[in-house]
Amino acid sequence: MKSSEGLHFKTSVMILLMVIFGPSGDILLGKGMKRIAPMASWAPADVFHFFFAAFTSPMVWLGIGSLLTFFIAYMVVLSWADYSYVQPASALSYGLIAVLAYTVLHEVISPTHWAGVVLICFGVLVVGRTSPRTTPSAAPSATPGPAASGATNPAPRAGGSALPRVTSSATASATPNATTRATERVS
Amino acid sequence: MTQAIFFALIIIPGTGGEICVSRAMKTIGEVTDFRPRAIARFIGRAMAVPWMWIGISMMATGFFALLGMLSVANVSFVFPATALSYAAGALGGKIFLREKVTPQRWLGVLIVCLGVALVFIGKR
16 A cells, blocks of 8 residues: 555656656757757858857757756656556646646637646546556666676766757657647647 | 658657657666666666667657658648557557556546647647
8 A cells, every 4th residue: 555655656756757847848948949040051160050059058958958857757757657657647748838838928728728738637637546557567776786787887878978869859759748849830 | 641651650659669668667677766876877777778779769750750740741630640649658558568558547548638639629
C-alpha cells in the first residue's frame, strides 16, 4: 500500500516536471530563435553568424535547458512507469499551455479548446487511477554491478555531446506541444 | 496518397521511437537515487543501450516527417495524427512492452485522444 503510494507520488512528480518543462522549453526555444535574424544564405560566414547568434542567446539556452530537464524527467519516469501511463498523462501540457496563453498572453481560447482541455484532464484522471507500473521492473539502478559501472565510462562522451541533439529532436516529437507550435506557425 | 504516407510517418516512428526509449529505460532498471550525480550516471548508462539510439532516430524521423507534412499538406491532417498517436501508444505499450492496458486505462486514453482532437479543432 505504502509503496504503491510512493510509486504514484514519484511518477506524478516526474510527469509534473515534464508538463512544466516540455512546453516551456518549446516556447523559449521558439521565441529565442524568432528573435534571431534568419540565415541570409548558406555561405559559411552567414551560417556561422546564425549559429553564433543562436548560441549566445540566453533565451535559446534557457529553452535548451528546459528541454533537457524535460527529457531527463521523461527517461527517469520511464525507468519504472508504463509508457501507456506516461504518454497520456503528459497530454496535461495542453492544459498548461492553454492556461498560460489565457492568463499570461491574454489570448482568446475558444470554448471548444477549453472543452478539449477539460476532457484531457478527465482522461488523465481516469488513467491516473490505474497502476503506473504493470510490468516487472529490472534491478534498481542505484547499485550498479561491475557490468553497469563499466558502461558508465563512455558516458561523459556519449551524454555530453549527444544529449542536446537528442533533446531538440526527441522532445519535438515526444511532446504534443511541438506539434502545436508547428501548427501555429503554419496557420 | 502522400498525405497517407506522412500520416503513417508521424505516428509510427514518433510513437515507435518513444516505445524504444521506454524499452531502453526498462532494461536499465528503476531509478531510486535522485541526486544529480546518480541521475547523470543513469543517463550515461541509458546512452549505452542500443534501443535508446534506435528510439531517438525514429523520433527524429517522425519529427522531420511532421515538418515535411506541414510544408505539403493541409494542417487539418495533423490533429488526427497527433490525437491518434495516444491510442497507438497504448496499443504499442501493450504489444511491444507487454504492459497491462486495462479497460480503465483504455477509456482514459480514448478520452485524452478526444480531448486533444478538440484542442486542435478549437484552435481554428
